[in-house]
Amino acid sequence: MLDELDYLLVTALQVAPRADWQTIGDVLGLDASTVARRWARLTRAGHAWISVHPKAHTHAPSVVAFIEVDCTAGRLHEVAAEIAEDPHVFNLEHVSGGRDLLVTAVFTDQAELARYVGFRLGSLDGVASSRTQVATALHTEGSRWRLDRLTEEQRRRLAPTATAGVRPQGGRPLQGHDLELVRALSEDPRQPAARLADRTGLSPTTVRRRLDRLDAEHALVYRCEVARTLSGWPVSVSLWAAVPQSQAPHLAERISALREIRLCASLTGPHNLLLAGWLRSVDDIAPFESRLTERFPELTVSDRVLTLWPVKLGGHLLDPQGRHLRAVPLGPWDDPRSEAAEATLLDRLRTPPGPSRSAGVRGRLR
Template structure:
């Protein structure tokens, strides 16, 4: 799959000045309802919708906040995920990170300190494809010394669930009530289809819409129709189906502006009989950005956001007290994230380009 990188851009002069309360409220509103109409956002926040839209556009143009669409990580029939630890030759860490970031299948890349030099997240349409891609990629990337891949068997908690804390309960409930309800669909896998998808998954139009939404998750239906040369009604129907069954949307914010400027990755283990209970509790811990259940020497990998370096150990002690069956085997502080869900990031965490995420049209059929 070829690389398609949007034109790089530097953040606007606003830089990383702290967001004011209205900016933070707009971001949280879109974290809850990523495609919320500006009329709704304005009503919930008590501001002019035009003001809310302009504030968002300023953040987006500066690379400080964005909305992305991506394949549902919780469904291995749509995408298989691997967490890869990478050891590099001395002095080659950043070069390897940049090379890996150019590939759509490599969705996240973190430069880390500790028992590995990088941690990357790789996606593929199946286990065989994941093995073929990772083996070929790392053999062909200069500076890679060794890799260890952990296949995610489930991702019970991921980044789209993380929220700022600017809106009150009434505002949050209002936005949640307006979220689109799942649309019942019948596709070729169940004996019928409102449009032809082929035998297994997404057709050409679906895939193109998914790619466009991966670049701008708030792209309007008229703009999507124009970009795909498809009818407005067709695009609206396809969009409903994609968001109901194939895609998730998330609103991300440059981490230094979130109030949680540091990040760490923890590799942990828990007895299999206590795994479900443990990950349910982990999903309630505010610092946990994502949690992957993996097959390997560690069966839990946590991506955590922290406020200070000292919290690396404070957080681990808190976990040990709250979850005594969870054993943290290793941890790495993230020195820099160079790619996050397809977004290329500068040294300040701002988005400066996009490598569209892959969308796998040949996902196997759902079991009836």
């Protein structure tokens, strides 16, 4: 179990993930060595971890998709283990209800999404079917969620530009030289500039200048996560809802401000809002949904699922208790087999059918 100091430390790193230990110790009233040892213990046990990734895709605009996957009997875990290694899959959850897996993935465009669903998932042994919706807007996501154990004054001391612990909006597509630095940083987001310089061939001064610029542009998203079962919010529930389209942006902004909400996304399709929240217990699911519909009577919840195992969260693989196992570096999807299968189909579509095939088709139509 975590104690109050652990929660304070995690909250501090959610607000300022690269702050030095001396600064964090001063804010928490401890010496730097104590907080450093605490963090090392938490990470070794998989109880907490930090990740970083570009806020904007390298090829704008990007497509964020939520894919529901149905698996054949006995194959769910094999399918999950296969999909979890895909670098563009951000989240992967084993869920209850009318689907087995819920995948959150990022694509360069709609054509790449179609290729992934049709040629990657569609040909994967153990996948029975899938359904896809695309996010038209992400109103809030997990990097903005906080344990909220710090005072406003403590947050201000850690990150003077942060407001209530929420990182500002912004971001731009990164170029190649920045991506190389971010890839090195992602392996350990708290590693010092000197180590990053050794790994990238840059000078420490250049590394610091580039990181300062990326932070000033809000081009990077840092996430300090804590194992869900130890967070005090052990239950994760996702809700599909419908709201009047004209009111969706306003309602989504208000819903995103709720304490429990970790994700609020506008979707294509009849259920145009997807919400994900962390709750104190399973018993809180019905009251939480009731509070939502009472506070926002325009909202109709059409379906709900409980996350049974968060297999992948923000590019990190987790055990059934939500503890950290290892990272799968986030990046663009590259699958030569799917590309070859798509090319074969395109060749077929380009070539008119021969006389025998055309006659066979006309015969079946009669």
